[in-house]
Amino acid sequence: MSKLKPNANHKAKDLNLEDIAKEAGVSRATVSRVINNEAYVSEKTRQHVQDVIEKMGYTPNLRGRILATGRTNIIGVVIPQSLATVFDDQFYFPTLLNGVAQAANQRNYAMLLWIQESSTDEERFYERILKNHLMDGVLLASTQQDNPFIPRLLDMDIPLAMVENPNQWASYINYVDVDNHGAAMVAIKHLYKQGRRRIGHITGALNNIDGIRRLEGYKQALKELGIPYHSEFVIEGNFESKSGYMGMQTLLKAHVDAVFCANDQMALGALKALDELGVRVPGDIAIVGFDDLPTSERNKLTTIHQPIHTKGAQVTHLLLDQIEGISDGARHVLLPTHLVIRETCGASITQRF
């Protein structure tokens, strides 16, 4: 049985290409060819080498391969400080990561998670990991609009992909996005159809592109519906439930009859505020959120569903395609959203379609 010990004693016992080559009576190069499934190896030798490999229980050492090929088959996933420290939304990011993991596993890549708990972590990431070519590419998620990393990464020519629209850098970067603008419009128009006319909005963080786009969608929908825009109907939130809770209290004074919240967390906060104050939902005020968290179903929240897992998987494929030279231009993917009608919007369920 094993005991604990520092791993100094590992090197000795491991097999390498040479060992296999010797045992099989061929050269290192041939063994390498067999392992990598290259052409120009006779079926006979291939089989023989494979048997020897099997027999001796050999697996190629990635470290050697990494040095030789310059590729690590590792992608980096950067979680910005804001997300790492705010524990409010515990659904979005893990789900996204699962999507990334699925795609990465499938294509034989591993995922290096870089959680930035402090700003020194950010610098360290840049210095230690990126410049040293430990990763074949980088995935950026939920970053702020003016993230100073973006130009630096672009400058290093390291493959890069994002899960939001990178805005000014859009033409240089692969990204996956959902139509935040259109989805917000769908939400507003749905509320309008339920007879609501005094529709408020609690925005997301407005240094985040998603938050901005959803606000724009809100405004655009009002315009198309011929409803004048009232600034007192719009409260700036930050995606955290507390800001929904506070925002709702303020909006009540403006006598809104419906509120579109830029995400479900805030919508849940708003619902809590209304509940505490005895305001009926959807009787007095209708609520629509964005994200479709699992909790939202339990809370009967009408919301915009977005395919988070798919987002993670897709963006990973974009990145890997670039790393492997399959794609050469910046590619953009727009994923669909749809309105999930539950009870908080005042529409009966049968109205769904």
Place this chain on the structure above:
Amino acid sequence: MSKLKPNANHKAKDLNLEDIAKEAGVSRATVSRVINNEAYVSEKTRQHVQDVIEKMGYTPNLRGRILATGRTNIIGVVIPQSLATVFDDQFYFPTLLNGVAQAANQRNYAMLLWIQESSTDEERFYERILKNHLMDGVLLASTQQDNPFIPRLLDMDIPLAMVENPNQWASYINYVDVDNHGAAMVAIKHLYKQGRRRIGHITGALNNIDGIRRLEGYKQALKELGIPYHSEFVIEGNFESKSGYMGMQTLLKAHVDAVFCANDQMALGALKALDELGVRVPGDIAIVGFDDLPTSERNKLTTIHQPIHTKGAQVTHLLLDQIEGISDGARHVLLPTHLVIRETCGASITQRF
């Protein structure tokens, strides 16, 4: 401005030790010594070399170093399939990861996340990542008691640490744990002190050591309190809120006046069931959970708080100590928990201390 392109063109322009050595008029070895802050370099050369490095903007290439040293400064964090596919608890794991990240960053390690979405992923992990020595050590979290990985990992002599008590392997493995058994007893005795005598328990998954220990604590507390054990007071759950919801409905038939849930998720499910049935909390039934999720505060849930972030950080330090040969035996850390009294247990807040 950068354009997208496959990263074939990287190799050419990168500096290496040789370049610096040539420029500084010294040997590769000396530059290496300077970089690694080794002794036996004159202050004059050290400064000069450092200047050249600075001037040319050189950073050592990790790939070469990895091959030479056999160490990657990467630790693997394995997320078992059960956790990856169940999205119910979205707090525990991200928080744990943050703790791991903090400790790892601090000690200059990176974190390779291996999310197992399918059982082929598990095998792939073993074959591709572990046997190939891509990681200096492995962190196992929330694994089932009979995880077949454990003996395999032990057999490979790869440094290993766990965030639960590994039970039969305990004497071979570093781990961090909380006193689940004692904490459960605290919960039960607290309910007893509030006058409850018909105390039920919704267990966690019973293939998980935490779930088992909490059940044992429940039984032990009853015994010490002289309360006979009724099997109809115990419902087997699986840590998911739905099982708390269902379990509560069953327990109602047994006319319990209090329920200890093995985690907060299930406690929240139970609360929901009670709410729907019009049962008053804590009037008719008192509830105590385990974990102290952020949501629990909002729901006034009395619960056992455990230091999840610290757990992650501590277990990482244990692992890194072993990797670096600082520790040589299996070390165990037991972290404290405490009861957080809110409203669902029926105790007034002022009773807290």
Place this chain on the structure above:
DNA sequence: ACGCTCTCTGAGAACGCTCTCAGACGGTAT
């Protein structure tokens, strides 16, 4: 028999670092 192509194989360089070893040098004790 000759040249040609195509398949197969091995030798050896390359990747970029660390680490061991030997030797140079200066200072001190004998």
Place this chain on the structure above:
DNA sequence: ATACCGTCTGAGAGCGTTCTCAGAGAGCGT
């Protein structure tokens, strides 16, 4: 002067792969 020791430095091997290149052999048409 000699021996010795501690400090500093460089040459070169080694880590385990991949990849290029050259060459051997087989098959085929002329």
